[in-house]
Amino acid sequence: MNQHTTDWQPKIVAFLCNWCSYTGADLAGISRIHWSPAVNIVRVMCSGRLDPTFVVKAFSMGADGVIVSGCHPGDCHYQKGNYKALRRVHLLKRLLVDFGVEPERLRLVWVSASEGEAWARVANEMEAKVRALGPLKLALGRARQASPLRRRPTRQREGGLTRDPGPEDRPGEADLVHDPLPENRRGEARLARDTERHAS
Numbered sequence: 001m002n003q004h005t006t007d008w009q010p011k012i013v014a015f016l017c018n019w020c021s022y023t024g025a026d027l028a029g030i031s032r033i034h035w036s037p038a039v040n041i042v043r044v045m046c047s048g049r050l051d052p053t054f055v056v057k058a059f060s061m062g063a064d065g066v067i068v069s070g071c072h073p074g075d076c077h078y079q080k081g082n083y084k085a086l087r088r089v090h091l092l093k094r095l096l097v098d099f100g101v102e103p104e105r106l107r108l109v110w111v112s113a114s115e116g117e118a119w120a121r122v123a124n125e126m127e128a129k130v131r132a133l134g135p136l137k138l139a140l141g142r143a144r145q146a147s148p149l150r151r152r153p154t155r156q157r158e159g160g161l162t163r164d165p166g167p168e169d170r171p172g173e174a175d176l177v178h179d180p181l182p183e184n185r186r187g188e189a190r191l192a193r194d195t196e197r198h199a200s
């Protein structure tokens with residue numbers, strides 16, 4: 001028996017495009033086709049709307065797997081959104097490996113509005129895959145360090161802040177002050193030594 005099956009239940013977040021995959025999932029529900037309750041749907045207007053930070057945030061907030069699903073190539077209602085999603089997911093998989101996230105935990109798939117059964121199969125397969133991989137053990141500190149969310153200017157982060165960003169808002173400086181990585185700590189120590197030498 002799988003050692004993870006006793007007390008752990010996988011959490012999977014699925015970003016589905018409104019026009020195809022969400023409607024496909026809806027069709028599966030209307031047709032009473034069973035699909036995994038571990039999958040939680042977030043509707044986006046197009047798979048091309050998927051900001052890579054959505055995926056990073058889903059993992060950092062406890063998801064064990066993420067599905068991105070959109071219209072079949074050539075069927076996107078915004079023409080090329082799904083091609084954008086394809087490129088982003090490809091890059092994201094490479095990035096996630098750096099944080100110890102198996103690339104299989106992120107899946108991109110095309111499901112049309114008439115493919116209720118296909119959606120159910122995708123959801124069930126993803127649950128089985130994530131169960132086999134086990135709970136995600138994410139290097140959270142490092143993920144937060146690298147998260148693009150952390151590097152946004154204060155104006156965006158706080159939603160309409162009126163003052164201009166000051167020196168404390170510049171991402172590079174803020175990162176240096178708070179960065180716990182050993183190589184940066186060494187850099188700070190050297191900086192302090194040099195400052196003392198020049199002052200004396």
Ligand code: FES
Nearest residue numbers: 017046070071077
């Ligand atoms: S509208 Fe479905 S992928 Fe763009």
